[in-house]
Amino acid sequence: AQSVTQLGSHVSVSEGALVLLRCNYSSSVPPYLFWYVQYPNQGLQLLLKYTTGATLVKGINGFEAEFKKSETSFHLTKPSAHMSDAAEYFCAVSGKAGTALIFGKGTTLSVSS
Amino acid sequence: DTGVSQDPRHKITKRGQNVTFRCDPISEHNRLYWYRQTLGQGPEFLTYFQNEAQLEKSRLLSDRFSAERPKGSFSTLEIQRTEQGDSAMYLCASRGTDIWDTEAFFGQGTRLTVV
Numbered sequence: 103a104q105s106v107t108q109l110g111s112h113v114s115v116s117e118g119a120l121v122l123l124r125c126n127y128s129s130s131v132p133p134y135l136f137w138y139v140q141y142p143n144q145g146l147q148l149l150l151k152y153t154t155g156a157t158l159v160k161g162i163n164g165f166e167a168e169f170k171k172s173e174t175s176f177h178l179t180k181p182s183a184h185m186s187d188a189a190e191y192f193c194a195v196s197g198k199a200g201t202a203l204i205f206g207k208g209t210t211l212s213v214s215s
Numbered sequence: 216d217t218g219v220s221q222d223p224r225h226k227i228t229k230r231g232q233n234v235t236f237r238c239d240p241i242s243e244h245n246r247l248y249w250y251r252q253t254l255g256q257g258p259e260f261l262t263y264f265q266n267e268a269q270l271e272k273s274r275l276l277s278d279r280f281s282a283e284r285p286k287g288s289f290s291t292l293e294i295q296r297t298e299q300g301d302s303a304m305y306l307c308a309s310r311g312t313d314i315w316d317t318e319a320f321f322g323q324g325t326r327l328t329v330v
Contacts (some may be wrong), residue, residue, distance in 0.1 A: 143323075147319040203258075207257045208255075
């Protein structure tokens, strides 16, 4: 069985500040890990993913995440927030390719000027 | 290819009515998933198809819900005797055939409101 916990349902940062969104997972098999972003009334867009190999993965829009097996974490970071980053962010886990993604409850990111 | 397409985008229905949603996946993708998302929550898995075979169903998928994927192309999700608790965004996603096709591509969703 797999599950995802996103710590903090709402994160607020100032424009230009560091963004840190936390995700911890539970998986009985080696996980595939994902971060998706969702804008109001839209579907989900993939930001980045970890499958195998390098544990620091870079995604779109300047986001990156690091897979830490010992901490069962996959936190999302961005060095400098932009107003356009304001959205809902979801961490997800799946097992082998093909199995369904299991999502966390999401974190709303607000960016103030 | 324009990605995963869902129709309609919005649906308002009276309690007790039946509704049907359609999902057209990316053309070469053989895996198709349905999710339900309520306000303030992450998407919850409902069911999964590989080609035309429905391989997995969540316990969330009550007997009022049925999904099909005839010929392994588009899929439909039907809700019978809708209840107010069915109000949600219904998301469809598809994935490719290759074992390395780990990314799921999502449609824009169908927002259902039951009044």
